[in-house]
Amino acid sequence: MGQIFQACAYDIDTRTCCVIDADKFDANCYANCGTVFSMHYLLRQKSYRIMWGGDDIVIDGCLGNFSRTEDLLGISTYSSNDNFAGNYYEHPQAKIYYDKIKFIDDNSKSWKYIKVWDVAKKYFDWYNTYSVDYSGYLINHTQKQAVDLANYYEQSKYVNKGGILMTIDALPTLTETGYGTQHLFIDGLWVNSTEQLAGKWCGDLLQIVDELPNDYQIINCCFAETWSKAKYCYRTFGVDKDGYLLSDSRGKLFESAGITFSLKRTKSCCMKVKADMNGVLYQNVPLKKKAKGRAEALAEKEQTINELTKDLAQKDQKIEALLKQLAELEKNTIVKQ
Secondary structure (H helix, E strand, O other): OOOEEEEEEEEOOOOEEEEEEEEEHHHOOEOOOHHHHHHHHHHHHOOEEEEEEEHHHHOOOHHHHOOOHHHHHHHHOOOOHHHHOOOOOOOOOHHHHHHHHHHHHHHHOOOEEOOOHHHHHHHOOHHHHOOOOOOOEEEEOOOOEEEEHHHHHHHHOEEOOOOOEEOEOHHHHHHEOOOOHHHHOOOOEEOOOOHHHOOOOOOOEEEEEOOOOOOOEEOOOOOOEHHHHHHHHHHHOOEOOOOEEEOOOOOOEOEEEOEOOOOOEOOOEEEEEEEEOOEEEEEEEEHHHHHHHHHHHHHHHHHHHHHHHHHHHHHHHHHHHHHHHHHHHHHHHHHHO
């Protein structure tokens, strides 16, 4: 079924927060979603802490992954004692968890909730753009890091079912509390994706700005699912002479991989494309098999060249023999005269 997430932007100093039901992780993590619109709008106004909080946080043991006060306050924007009842009190470390749950429950009553969806739609001209703006920088004040949003969009964009350019937004994956990204990439990911960043900015103080602060480091960030990215690459770059999908204009092969629930990659594959009147079929091919195929093709070419060379040598010998016969005939003709 998958856990349900809440998109949370919160200001600890003013105790103001915006919390939106984001449903399952892969349902509302895209550039055209209301959750993303609201979070982007807020971050373009001022800095907020962002948390894509999942309800797995109440499962036995998971709360142990969060120790920062800032994180527990983030959890308190969408959870209280009622959410934890029956999950922690029988745990061997119940006392540790009880203290955290009490802190969360006490602070859950301190927040002032705001809604910004209507103003966010107008701000980004949702009905015309169908997307948030990917200009400027998404910066992390806590870690002094930044994502170039234009570069992120360029790497991560894909074509959706309606043929519209779209992208998975960076915020949900960067700020999730756990096990959302795995569901997003359940069918695999493009190898340029940076899934290792999942959750690394959870609860951090973020902002979207036009200019990069001098002492902030830009990090490479890309989140792209296999099949949707493959369709974009096929439409944009096509295939090589052997029918293998390309990922850029320089002829680099498209590669994808699966991931486990611990965010470990499986072996990479390239992709073979077959198009006919019934549509386009995408087939994963292990890189070793592709390399083997290339080696076999080269071997066949070498064999053909060798056979042609041998054939030419034989023809040269025949021509040489004919020339000798012709010379002998000419010699005999002169003698008779």
